[in-house]
Amino acid sequence: MSTLTPEQWQSLSPYLDQALALTGDERATWLASLGEQNPALAAQLGVLLEEHRVLAQEGFLEKGPAALPNAPGLAGQTLGPYTLISQIGQGGMGSAWLAERSDGRFERRVAVKFLNIALMGKGGEERFKREGSILGRLAHEHIAELVDAGVSAAGQPYLVLEYVEGDHIDRYCDERMLDVEARVRLFLDVLVAVAHAHANLIVHRDLKPSNVLVRNDGKVKLLDFGIAKLLEGEGHAGEATVLTVEGGRAMTPEYAAPEQLRGEPVTTATDVYALGVLLYVLLTGQHPAGSGTHTPADLVKAIVDTESPRPSDTVAPTQANAEIATTNATRRATTPEKLRRLLLGDLDTIVAKALKKNPRERYASVTALADDLGRYLRNEPISARPDTFAYRAAKxxxxxxxxxxxxxxxxxxxxxxxxxxxxxxxxxxxxxxxxxxxxxxxxxxxxxxxxxxxxxxxxxxxxxxxxxxxxxxxxxxxxxGDNASRVELLISIGRQYHSQDEDAKARRVLEEAYQLSRGLSEPSPRAQASCALGSAVARGTDRQRAEVLIQEGLRELPNQPQLTLDRVFCLLRGSEVARGQGASQKAIERAQAAKDLLKSSPLQSEILDLRALMDVAESYRVAGQYRDAIPVFEQASIVMDSLGRGNTETAGTLLNNWALALQLFGRPLEAEKLFRRAIDISSAGQSEEAVSPMLLNNYARTLRDLARLDEAAIYAERAYAKAKQSDARIVLQQSTAMRARIYRDQHDFARASAMFAEVEPMLRRNLPPGHAGFALLASEESLLELERGNLKAALQLANEGLTKLEATVKSGGPSEAMPTLLMRRSDIELRLSHPNEAAADASRAQSLLQTVAQPGTFSGNLGHAYLSWGRALQALGKREEAHAAFRSAAEHLQNAVGPDHPDTRAARQLAQLDTQPR
Amino acid sequence: METTISALMGAAEGGDGAAAEELFGALYSELHRMAKRELARRGTPVSLSATTLLHEAYLDMAARSGPSFPDRARFMGYAARVMRGLIIDHARERHAQKRGGLFEITSLDTESMEAAVDHRELVQMSEALDELGEVEPALAELVDLKFFCGFTFAEIAVLRDVSERTVQRNWEKARIYLHRKIRADLSL
Structure with missing residues (x-):
């Protein structure tokens, strides 16, 4: 079949128009009658229409460019004398291909491994080939041979390796139900190969079952010495160079040694560790970090921090794992209890020594490990000594x-x-x-x-x-006992009271700790006591003293490594205090400083990292920098979950703050889900009685933004009732305003009006004069007047709101409410038939929002701004621009507040996205 | 720059080859600014579509340049072709990243690797479209709008002031042309 020439196409085109306008049956009749007059033309058209049927079935071009089918890739391409056949692997190492020698000299199947281009560096091809040849020295019966190395025409370096057809060693053992002794013998072959590589100054760095294959004839073959780092041996300095700069990252976390994860030097001891993991898996059927799926964070933590259980404990059957234990034992041709006894003692000790966190405590060489396993098989005493309980406890x-x-x-x-x-x-x-x-x-x-x-x-x-x-x-x-430890314990108790919101008790205990600490000379308890007291005092009325105490604490702490944790503690308390005082930039700086300090410190504590993250995020949120806050909240939440704390009250707080940031950023649909989770955590399977009124009110706000007014009213009322009960003034004020807004939206104007009237005195009591809250109240009331049809009064209130807000901003207050107020005034102006003013306000709102928006993501706020702007443009007769604005509004709203929201529907209709075919 | 765009459109339509080239350059950099940040962003829960990007670009430029700005249909026609180029560049770039990134251990982003378009297929499509543009420019533009930029039939109908059925019929025609063209190339 050939392509049509332009002339052919042009002559067929009008007939295609006719044919495509007809239904299937009509088309056949039409084509038949055309065939009588012009058989050649009809035949050509028939072919094209058949092609149309096929392409319609395939869904040709229906899915957009992202869904185009993937190409066959590199298959069929040649590299020197090799032709690539099919991809056989893709992993940390890179992609591997099965290839065939194609120059006809002799037939051989090989594996081609593509290496990272970044590896080339200076010296390029030549250096790569030279180092490839060093790898070629690794001729050993248990190591897959390096056949060739080169650089493709496209500049991609590759290795050609012996192609091994075999099974991963763990699967091989399981499928053949090899017993413990047979497994140890097979493992010794692996050790011989690795020892040979070490003797050639090559460390594998990525030993794992998929790199240790066993052929059908039982022969072990190690793969992938391709990323090995060539160790610089004595007298070889400068000659044996580092092959890969990426080496440190090219590893498999499950088999990585602690020093690899810590970014420390990789030595032969690194391979000893990986071999220990492999042996553990072969013996027990489980990973030393425990079974089941791990988050990367869990895994890293386990590898770096946690002593793994003894193999004999791992295979011991318990109620929870009876089935797994039996399966694993059966695969080792025994019962769980017998397996446990087999492993107990020497094998436990050997594995433990290979898996030491400290490389220097491991077997000094792979050969030493092999020797001990040999002694075990021969029933001779092994060299490794088990850790005593006292040793572990002391440590x-x-x-x-x-x-x-x-x-x-x-x-x-x-x-x-x-x-x-x-x-x-x-x-x-x-x-x-x-x-x-x-x-x-x-x-x-x-x-x-x-x-x-x-x-x-x-x-x-x-x-x-x-x-x-x-x-x-x-x-x-x-x-x-000594006062220093009493101070520490008092601080700990005071902090507990603090987190239970027992503010008075917290202040009393922390004040005692502080006074006691004045008699001490050590900086650590002195500083901790000041900072803890500072954070407790900040909750009361004496905010100035809070800041003084924080600064006093920070001054006590010179930048010394042993005081890092105290500094972090004080910085986090300081961030909290600064947030309470509205000094949001200072809050961000302190939290960030704490985070950086932890990062650069050798102390590893995920809990502290998490706290610093939460403080950074919350500081950003309080500063109105939602775009910065949201990803940090997300990160903190991931860490929280990975530490198994996803259901704690702290997690609830995190979710609430994160959701609030999303909500204020114009993403209520996402916020709703997080608030819901926070409420579920607080209710803990019981009623929602225990949920804090603040959270309930936040949830009501989101429901209102999603136009779920009836539910919103229920939550706002509950927030109000609870706030009243516990005399929480701020929530009382917020929930009153929330109820007023909801009733206004439900057109219960009398009730809304009465409630707005209640809000004003509350604001006066709770907020300093000139606070943005007053501007917002005027703006809310302007909407009420708009709904009631009092357009003049509405405009007046909208103007009043903006004037107040501008004054607030001028005196250094937050400006984040500006777009909202502008949009509302725009809507009012439009109703008053002032389209120019309306367009100007909406356009300004839109551009203000664009400056803070996260590029490429949707925002309900932006959606509303576009909608207002579109309406104003329409009133100005700018049809084209209006349509573009509506189109944007529709997409933003659809994603941010959902397809069924009335505003989304309005925008879609105005953008003519829902029109019927004409 | 906005006034240049309208001037360039006029000149390009008058057959000025250099102006056409300049027009594409100007639109490219403008859309690139908006689209790059968009296309480069992966992992965000929901991203804006090419359609919305084009509309926002139009609105932006029209608002800045005033009444002399060309009508939306003409603007979209040009912009959609530029967007096609952007998408193909992006696919190429991804392809390069995919190759360069082979050694990254990180398990991240496998999904976007899966979804990565074969840039060669897109290039082929683009060449076929350019050919179609020689014979029936309106059909080629339709494919740019629909396939590369995600416009709906209804929207294109409004844009061109024709019925939705007409748009759909033209789309089927364009598909026949491209399918035939691409299949013929593949069977070589």
Whole structure:
């Protein structure tokens, strides 16, 4: 079939028009009658129409460019004498292809591996080939041979390797149900190969089952020495160079050693570690970091921090894993109990020594590991010694001195508290949260954690957190000992009160800690005491003292590594205090400084990282920098989930703040989901009784923005009732205003009007004069007048709102409400038939929003601005521009507030997206 | 720059080849500014479509340049072709990234790798479209608007002031031409 010439096409074109205008049956009749007059033409048309039927079936061009089918890729291309056949792998290493030698000299199947172009660097091709030849030295029966290395015409370096047809070693063992001894023997072959590479100064760095194949004949073959770093040996300096700059990143996290994750030097000990993991998997069927899916964060944490369980413990059957344990044992031709006993002792010890976090504590060489396994097979005593309990315990206490003290305290207090007090339902979640916090303090003391968790969980024995803290206070007071540790414990108790919103108690305890700390000379407890007190004082009326205390604390702390955590603590408290005072830039700076400090510090604490992240995000939010805040909230939430804290009260707070940022950024559809999750966390399967009124009111606001007015009214009323009950003034004011707005939208004007009247005195009580809240109130009231049809009054109020806001902005206040106020005035002006003014306001609103918008994402605020602007343009007779504006409005609104929102529908209709065929 | 665009459109339509080239250059940089940030962004939950980008560009330029600005249909015709070029450039770029990025260990972004368009197929399509543009420019423009920029039939109908059925019929015609062209090339 050939392409049509332009002339042919032009002569056929009018007939195609006719044919395509007809339905199927009509078309056949038409074509038949045409055939009688002009058979050649009809035949050509028939072919084209058949082609049309086919392409319609394929859905040709129906999906847009992103959905075009993928090309066959590189298949069929040649590289030197090799022709690529099919892709056989794609991973951290790069892509690998099966290829065939095609120059006819001899037939051979090979694997071609493409390497990163960035690897070339200076010296390019020549250097690559030279280093390839060093890899070629690795001739060993258990290592896949490097056949060739080169650079493709397109500049892509590649390696040609022996093609190995085989199974991953773990699958090979499982499928053949090899017992422990056979597995160890097979593993020894792997060790021989790696030892050979090490002798040639080549470290593998990416040992894992998919790189260790076993052929059908039982022969082990190691793949992928391609990314190995050539070690600089004595006397070889300068000759053996680093092959890949990417090497540090080209690894598989599951088999990565702690030093790789920490970015430390990679040595032969790195391979020893990976081999330890591989042995662990072969023996137990599970990864040392535990079974199941891991988030990368979990995995990294486990590899760097957590001692893995002994293999014998891993295979021991428990109620929870009985099935898995049996499966794994069967694959090793035994029962779970027998397998456990086989591993207990020497194999436990050998694996533990290979898996030491500190490279220097591991086997000194792969050969040493092989020797011990050989001794095990021969029933001789092995060289490695098991860790004693005392050794482990001492190591733990060194690492977690304070944490142990606190956990012990909590432990004692919990026992004391379990005696007989009753628990209120709403306290349950706080206790759970408290337990999680304890957990984070003393992560490693597993049985303590278990105790706290099971005891403090909602279904556990009853006690209140206040009780617990009260007893803790008593115990501290009874304690003899140095004042520094008393100060630390008091701070810890005070912070607990603080987070339980027991502000008065928090201030009392922290004041005591502060006074006590004045008699100390160590900077750490002194600074902590000032900063903790500062944050407690900031909640009261004495805001100036709060800032003074923070600065005092920060001054006490010179920038020394051992004081890093204290500095972080003070910076985070300082950020909180600055936020409370509206000094949002200072808040951002402090939180950011804390985050950076943690990053550069050798101390690794994901919990602290998380807290710093949350403070950075919240500071951005308070500053109105939503575009910056949202991604940080998201990041914090991911960390929170990965630490297993996704259901704590802190997570609820995070979700609330994040949702609020999304909401204010004009993305209520997303905000709604997060608020919902926050409410679910707070309600913990019970009623929504325990949910904070602030959260309820925030949720009501989002529902209102989504035009779900009836639900919004319910939540706003509940927020109002709860706020009244607990005398929370700010929420009372906010929920009153929210109810007024909702009733106005529901056209219950009398009620709305009465409620707006209530808001004004509340604002006067709660806010300083000149606050943006007054401007917003005027603007809200202008909408009420607009709805009532009092256009003049509406315009007056809209003007009043803008005048007030401009004054606020002039004196340094936030300007984020400006676009909203402009849009509203635009709508009013339009109704008053002032389209020019309306267009100007809407256009200004739109451009203000564009400057803060996140490029490329939708925003309900922008959608509304475009809608207002479009209407004004339409009134001005600018049809084309109006349509463009409506089109934009429709897309923004559709994504931000949903397709069924009345404004979305209006925009779609105005943009003529919903018109019927004419 | 906006006034130049309208002047250039006039000149280009008068057959001035250099003006046409300059017009495309100018539109390219303007749309590139808007589209680049858009197309480069992956991983955001929902991104704006090419259609909306074109509309916002039009609105932007029209608002700045006043009443002399060319009508929307003409603007969109030119802009859609430029957008096609942008999308193809983007696909090429991605292709390059895909190759350069082979060694990145990170598991991230596999999804966008999957979705990555084969730039060669797009280039082929673009060449076929240029040919179609020689024979029936209106059909080629229709494909740019519909396929590359995501306009709906209804919208194109409004833009061209014809019925939606006419637009649909023309679309089927264009598809036949392109399918035939591309299939013929593939079977070589």
């Amino acid at each position: 733990f206490v060194r690492r977690n001195r304070t944490a142990v003290a606190l956990a012990t305290l909590a432990f004692a207090a919990t026992i004391a508290g379990a005696a007989g007090t009753t628990v209120q339902a709403r306290r349950a979640r706080e206790e759970r949260d408290f337990a999680f916090r304890q957990l984070s303090r003393a992560e490693a003391i597993n049985d303590l954690n278990t105790f706290l968790l099971s005891d403090a969980a909602p279904s556990g024995k009853p006690f209140t957190v206040n009780e617990l803290l009260g007893r803790a206070e008593q115990i501290v007071n009874l304690q003899r």
